[in-house]
Amino acid sequence: MNILITSGGTSEKIDQVRSITNHSTGQLGKIISERFLEAGFSVTLVTTPTAVQPKEHPHLRRIFIKNVAELQTVLEKETPTHQVLIHAMAISDYSPIYMSGFQAVKEASNLEHFLHQSNKESKISSEEDYQVLFLKKNPKLISLVKTWNPDIRLIGFKLLVGVAQDQLLAVARASLEKNQAEMIVANDLSEIQDGKHRAYLVTKDATQIAETKLDIAQKIYHHIRNKG
Numbered sequence: 001m002n003i004l005i006t007s008g009g010t011s012e013k014i015d016q017v018r019s020i021t022n023h024s025t026g027q028l029g030k031i032i033s034e035r036f037l038e039a040g041f042s043v044t045l046v047t048t049p050t051a052v053q054p055k056e057h058p059h060l061r062r063i064f065i066k067n068v069a070e071l072q073t074v075l076e077k078e079t080p081t082h083q084v085l086i087h088a089m090a091i092s093d094y095s096p097i098y099m100s101g102f103q104a105v106k107e108a109s110n111l112e113h114f115l116h117q118s119n120k121e122s123k124i125s126s127e128e129d130y131q132v133l134f135l136k137k138n139p140k141l142i143s144l145v146k147t148w149n150p151d152i153r154l155i156g157f158k159l160l161v162g163v164a165q166d167q168l169l170a171v172a173r174a175s176l177e178k179n180q181a182e183m184i185v186a187n188d189l190s191e192i193q194d195g196k197h198r199a200y201l202v203t204k205d206a207t208q209i210a211e212t213k214l215d216i217a218q219k220i221y222h223h224i225r226n227k228g
Contacts, residue, residue: 026051
């Protein structure tokens with residue numbers, strides 16, 4: 001069985017020296033990858049250059065990406081040839097499309113003028129006291145997975161911050177149904193600290209609780225192995 005795993009966090013370029021990034025280290029994806037490799041599976045890891053990496057293994061293939069557009073290209077190519085996708089990467093919800101001085105935006109008669117431009121500067125000027133950054137929503141790649149491979153077994157992840165448990169589980173169940181996933185791993189950032197990582201592994205029929213990253217990896221592995 002071929003396992004496709006995404007890990008780390010994407011980075012969306014503002015100019016040649018600045019980016020919008022998230023703080024995902026890729027540690028969970030590393031542990032999940034190593035668990036499947038130890039069990040003899042072939043793993044394709046789609047990750048970022050700055051993410052924590054699993055140790056070398058003869059059955060491990062790595063593909064490095066930086067942003068959502070690159071990730072989409074890779075997933076569209078790789079998903080049809082894999083039986084399982086564990087989509088643990090933290091993906092940027094938005095990408096910068098244009099940046100301009102505050103005064104220019106303030107005086108503009110039509111903001112659509114800015115939204116149809118592309119920023120060609122290699123480095124945004126630091127002369128302005130304020131800059132206005134426009135953001136464009138990125139596609140939800142998890143929602144496209146089944147169009148690329150209707151038969152793939154999809155494990156998705158959902159991260160919220162400071163919400164009640166019932167709300168977190170409700171969002172996970174909605175994602176499970178909407179994206180035709182087999183499991184959604186739901187996390188609250190407030191419960192990820194000091195070596196602990198509480199997560200709720202939500203399937204159609206049950207919800208398991210994990211307390212560490214290794215525990216999450218073990219439970220995902222056992223689910224895939226026992227349900228395969």
